[in-house]
Amino acid sequence: MVYGVLRFINFAHGDVFMLGAFSGVYLNKWLGPALAGLPWGVSLLIILVLSMAICAALGIVIEFLAYRPLRSRPRLNVLITAIGVSLLIEYSGQLIFGATQQPFPQLIPAENLTFTGGLAVTKTQVIVLVTVVALLIGLRFVVMKSRLGLAMRALSLNPTASALMGVNNSVVISFTFGLGSALAAAGGILYASLYPSVEPFMGILPGLKAFIAAVLGGIGNIPGAALGALIIGITETLVGGYSQAVGLPSGYKEGVAFVILILMLLFKPSGLLGKIEREKV
Amino acid sequence: MLELSDVTVAYGSIAALHGISLRVPEGKIVTLIGANGAGKSTTLRTISGLVKTRGGSIRYDGADITNRAPHAIVGRGLCHVPEGRMVFANLTVQENLRMGAYLQRDKAWISSQTEYVFNMFPRLREREKQAAGTLSGGEQQMLAIGRALLGRPKFLMLDEPSLGIAPLLVKAIFEKIVEINRDQGLTILLVEQNANLALDVSSYGYVLETGKVLLEGPSAELKANPEVQAAYLGA
Ligand SMILES: Nc1ncnc2c1ncn2[C@@H]1O[C@H](COP(=O)(O)OP(=O)(O)OP(=O)(O)O)[C@@H](O)[C@H]1O
Ligand SMILES: [Mg+2]
Numbered sequence A: 001m002v003y004g005v006l007r008f009i010n011f012a013h014g015d016v017f018m019l020g021a022f023s024g025v026y027l028n029k030w031l032g033p034a035l036a037g038l039p040w041g042v043s044l045l046i047i048l049v050l051s052m053a054i055c056a057a058l059g060i061v062i063e064f065l066a067y068r069p070l071r072s073r074p075r076l077n078v079l080i081t082a083i084g085v086s087l088l089i090e091y092s093g094q095l096i097f098g099a100t101q102q103p104f105p106q107l108i109p110a111e112n113l114t115f116t117g118g119l120a121v122t123k124t125q126v127i128v129l130v131t132v133v134a135l136l137i138g139l140r141f142v143v144m145k146s147r148l149g150l151a152m153r154a155l156s157l158n159p160t161a162s163a164l165m166g167v168n169n170s171v172v173i174s175f176t177f178g179l180g181s182a183l184a185a186a187g188g189i190l191y192a193s194l195y196p197s198v199e200p201f202m203g204i205l206p207g208l209k210a211f212i213a214a215v216l217g218g219i220g221n222i223p224g225a226a227l228g229a230l231i232i233g234i235t236e237t238l239v240g241g242y243s244q245a246v247g248l249p250s251g252y253k254e255g256v257a258f259v260i261l262i263l264m265l266l267f268k269p270s271g272l273l274g275k276i277e278r279e280k281v
Numbered sequence B: 001m002l003e004l005s006d007v008t009v010a011y012g013s014i015a016a017l018h019g020i021s022l023r024v025p026e027g028k029i030v031t032l033i034g035a036n037g038a039g040k041s042t043t044l045r046t047i048s049g050l051v052k053t054r055g056g057s058i059r060y061d062g063a064d065i066t067n068r069a070p071h072a073i074v075g076r077g078l079c080h081v082p083e084g085r086m087v088f089a090n091l092t093v094q095e096n097l098r099m100g101a102y103l104q105r106d107k108a109w110i111s112s113q114t115e116y117v118f119n120m121f122p123r124l125r126e127r128e129k130q131a132a133g134t135l136s137g138g139e140q141q142m143l144a145i146g147r148a149l150l151g152r153p154k155f156l157m158l159d160e161p162s163l164g165i166a167p168l169l170v171k172a173i174f175e176k177i178v179e180i181n182r183d184q185g186l187t188i189l190l191v192e193q194n195a196n197l198a199l200d201v202s203s204y205g206y207v208l209e210t211g212k213v214l215l216e217g218p219s220a221e222l223k224a225n226p227e228v229q230a231a232y233l234g235a
Helices: A004-005 A012-034 A040-070 A075-097 A123-145 A145-155 A159-164 A169-193 A203-219 A221-243 A250-268 B041-046 B070-075 B095-100 B107-120 B122-126 B137-149 B167-183 B195-203 B219-224 B226-232
Strands: A112-114 A120-122 B002-011 B014-024 B030-032 B055-060 B076-083 B155-159 B187-190 B204-209 B211-218
Touching: A004 A145, A004 A169, A012 A075, A040 A075, A040 A169, A075 A120, A075 B014, A112 A123, A120 A123, A120 A159, A120 B219, A123 A221, A123 B226, A145 A159, A145 A169, A145 B095, A159 A169, A159 B070, A159 B095, A169 A203, A203 A221, A203 B095, A221 A250, A221 B155, B002 B041, B014 B030, B014 B055, B014 B211, B030 B041, B030 B076, B030 B167, B030 B195, B041 B055, B041 B076, B041 B155, B041 B187, B070 B219, B076 B226, B095 B137, B107 B122, B107 B137, B107 B167, B107 B187, B137 B155, B137 B167, B167 B187, B167 B195, B187 B195, B204 B219, B211 B219
Parallel strands: B030 B187, B030 B204, B076 B155, B155 B187
Antiparallel strands: A112 A120, B002 B014, B002 B055, B204 B211
16 A cells, blocks of 8 residues: 555565554553453454554654655665664664563453364454454445545556645655554554564564565555465465475475565566556557 | 746756746636747646746736645646646546545535536546546546546646547547636636647647747737748648
């Protein structure tokens, strides 16, 4: 999405994901007494929404301070700045939160659900899946149906023309960054609910994989990114599961996403659902 | 209604406009003609705020709009159909029109104006759900004009509406331009390569050459001017 409006890869996205998870840790700590009486679903929702709001604000500030001054400069400058922002957030995180792993609070009660046929899942897995689907539907609605979503799509196709339609491009770019960062925060909280430990570098690998998912699906294409992520996730799990059978350590699964990236860039760089942009001149 | 005084523009170190002054009175069609690279598009882009001036001023409706942001200028009813059409290729015809009405809040006005555009260009109605990038060049031009009309313009700038379009369609589009000027009381600033047609529909014209106004006058006089005939009318 951010790539769509600004044409550069926001390397700091994974770090906002990390900040989202840490927001969850601290919000739970600070609001714990106030949330104590509430059902877990409500307190989860409050923590999720607050973290998303905090990270949305952070994303808007990052764009304003780091990327906006470079908007008319060559794209490479912005790309390098994004790497700088990423490192800044990671090491500031180390300074502020400490370098050691911290446990992530149990926001969703531990419970195993068994279905007929022997399928066993945890309640956390179900809640995470439901939340992700809800967020994706919400995102799709914003992008396809709302006035700002339309402006976002128009801006990504032709910023000069969108300005001539009366769109304040800067506002739409801020909105896009805010929205992207809020979703990254939600991702951080949900991820940390499944793998309950957080540390300042936890965003790097998910950030890279999210990027690969976006390339796989066709960069700038939201349903494509979701599809790409699903394919990578399933392939990783299958490789992890079967690699032991052929005598390989399951750690090899971490390489799957990168193999997919290389294959995609070699054979179909536009991605699975990516369109070659048509424009008659 | 619109007045440029001594406007200077440069791209980096290359000067594009060397002090242009021109006036467009309310309700008129004024044309800007000139060879390639004369600075016609730059003049329109400067009025829209896409390009910043180095000097001079632009006044519109009594207010100074020099170097305002493009979206603020559109908000005053100054709409620009840019060179090369710039329709949003992956958006549908309908979504392109909705983008045109981005600043409009009055739903009833939007639907009646959409109807006006569809009646003017019935092809667009037939292709309402089609991606704009799949339209023919002429259809894209219709869409670009229609989209600008949805911005509730009081002042419309058209940059080479005839570019890459079959002669028959060019005539039709020019008839529409005159019709819009009459029906909607629009003031129009028209940039054209096709000087013959442009001077036919307009009441006043400016001839630009390398960033300067070379000649100006009532369109009929320009058309009769031997210098203009030799250089721009292929006579
Ligand atoms: N973005 C730009 N960067 C640098 N120079 C530019 C840019 N746009 C235009 N120019 C230069 O400014 C001058 C005027 O260009 P402009 O596009 O206004 O001409 P024009 O009269 O519209 O020509 P045409 O009839 O070919 O459309 C040209 O010399 C052109 O090379
Ligand atoms: Mg031009």
